[in-house]
Amino acid sequence: MQKWEEQIAACESLEELEQIRIELFGKKGYFAKEFESLKKLPAEQKPQIAKELNLAKNKLFALLQYKKDQLIAKEIEKRLQEEKRDLSLLKISSLKGALHPTLYTMDKIVEYFIALNYAIETGPLVEDDFYNFEALNLPKHHPARDMQDTFYCKDGKLLRTHTSPVQIRTMQRQKPPIRMISPGPVFRRDFDLTHTPMFHQVEGLVVDEKGRVSFANLKFLLEDFLRYMFGDVQVRFRPSFFPFTEPSAEVDISCIFCEGRGCRVCSHTGWLEVLGCGMVDPNVFKAVGYKDVNGYAFGLGVERFAMLIHRVGDLRSLFEGDLRLLEQFK
Numbered sequence: 241m242q243k244w245e246e247q248i249a250a251c252e253s254l255e256e257l258e259q260i261r262i263e264l265f266g267k268k269g270y271f272a273k274e275f276e277s278l279k280k281l282p283a284e285q286k287p288q289i290a291k292e293l294n295l296a297k298n299k300l301f302a303l304l305q306y307k308k309d310q311l312i313a314k315e316i317e318k319r320l321q322e323e324k325r326d327l328s329l330l331k332i333s334s335l336k337g338a339l340h341p342t343l344y345t346m347d348k349i350v351e352y353f354i355a356l357n358y359a360i361e362t363g364p365l366v367e368d369d370f371y372n373f374e375a376l377n378l379p380k381h382h383p384a385r386d387m388q389d390t391f392y393c394k395d396g397k398l399l400r401t402h403t404s405p406v407q408i409r410t411m412q413r414q415k416p417p418i419r420m421i422s423p424g425p426v427f428r429r430d431f432d433l434t435h436t437p438m439f440h441q442v443e444g445l446v447v448d449e450k451g452r453v454s455f456a457n458l459k460f461l462l463e464d465f466l467r468y469m470f471g472d473v474q475v476r477f478r479p480s481f482f483p484f485t486e487p488s489a490e491v492d493i494s495c496i497f498c499e500g501r502g503c504r505v506c507s508h509t510g511w512l513e514v515l516g517c518g519m520v521d522p523n524v525f526k527a528v529g530y531k532d533v534n535g536y537a538f539g540l541g542v543e544r545f546a547m548l549i550h551r552v553g554d555l556r557s558l559f560e561g562d563l564r565l566l567e568q569f570k
């Protein structure tokens with residue numbers, strides 16, 4: 241008995257303990273044999289010896305169970321130690337999220353116009369030819385209508401190529417005066433350093449009674465807006481053409497990388513083109529049944545702004561979700 245108790249106490253592993261259990265309680269184990277030999281004893285000795293044997297058996301069984309629990313607890317403790325992670329190495333700051341540069345830029349643009357009481361309008365991404373082209377005075381032969389540039393659906397609908405159709409939808413929905421911007425995604429069949437098949441634009445439209453809205457207003461607004469976005473830059477309006485505005489202009493800012501001296505980013509011109517604008521073409525008003533009004537409109541690419549603000553070299557990297565790029569904007 242003493243011998244077994246010592247063996248159990250000295251046992252170091254579950255395997256060893258299992259071995260002892262078999263030796264004690266197995267079919268051919270110690271107790272099986274002892275009870276077997278009990279049969280050979282004289283009848284008067286049997287009860288006493290059997291009682292002692294049973295006591296010993298219960299005691300050893302309990303000791304074995306207790307030891308087993310101890311060894312399992314030790315095993316768990318050992319494993320926890322081995323698999324322990326040093327949590328102090330985990331930098332909480334590296335888990336902080338941040339706005340994507342495109343979204344950050346979009347928010348900044350929207351904030352500017354909200355402060356001026358512009359409404360935010362939206363329209364469908366799958367558009368009709370009428371809203372995307374026809375009503376915007378984009379004639380049938382216009383290159384933007386080309387299969388090369390526009391994603392067409394089988395039913396003749398298309399993915400809007402710009403946010404300008406929201407101008408039409410807004411004017412159809414309500415009477416002048418209108419002051420609105422419309423941010424959202426647009427789609428074109430393009431893919432290179434400065435073009436992706438999906439990108440974001442912000443459209444702007446102001447319409448009021450004839451004589452209340454002028455190109456001078458537009459110029460003041462955009463100069464102020466661009467300085468809000470890019471800091472102390474020079475702003476220049478260049479005559480241009482858009483079917484939905486007349487006159488039309490493209491707007492440049494002095495290059496924020498070289499301050500107008502000329503560098504690779506501005507193709508050594510000192511200027512960066514940032515948006516298109518103009519006075520709303522009378523044909524557009526005709527398409528929505530507006531009379532005796534005038535207005536101005538503008539449109540810009542959000543990713544282009546984001547690239548300039550955050551100095552991102554390749555437009556496509558804004559779409560890749562690469563954490564090495566995104567973590568720089570935390």
Ligand code: DAH
Pocket residue numbers: 401402403404443444482484485515516517518537538539540
């Ligand atoms: N819709 C034009 C484009 O996608 C951008 C634009 C230019 C919008 C002039 C306007 C505007 O509202 O007046 O290229």
